[in-house]
Amino acid sequence: MTERTLILVKPDGVERGLTGEILRRVEAKGYRIAALQQFSATTEQLAQHYAEHEGKPFYQPLVDFMLSGPVVAAVLEGERVIEGFRSLAGTTEPTTAAPGTIRGDLGRDWGEKVQKNLVHGSDSVESAEREIGIWFG
């Protein structure tokens, strides 16, 4: 039942100094941080990471945003951590994400700025293993 997931603190979270607050919530929930590193993402890494979104209208703005500043990547471990972190993160749009979630408490962007939603979390066991490979080799 123990899983691993790949999370990112996106450039808006790093720039706003929210990395500690986000990791605090992860640790308070009881997940273990198994790896942690700040990166300046490359276009190649992001093309792999966001391959499922290639061709969508928000793809290029999303990649450009992810290149706009450093990101912090972490591998989390715990029981049902994939689903659990996505629950901590909240739904995609910060304006309407539930209070109590990372996006709902700390973000308020929407529309064409919805890419500024502070965090990424893998959405399945398969994407978690693929994304851990992209960021941590």
Ligand code: GDP
């Ligand atoms: P997530 O799993 O909640 O992160 O959302 P998705 O996998 O659907 O989308 C990946 C990321 O693309 C989101 O976290 C947002 O940063 C961004 N995104 C998703 N939908 C839109 C959109 O309609 N417009 C823009 N500008 N960005 C979007």
Ligand code: MG
């Ligand atoms: Mg997603």
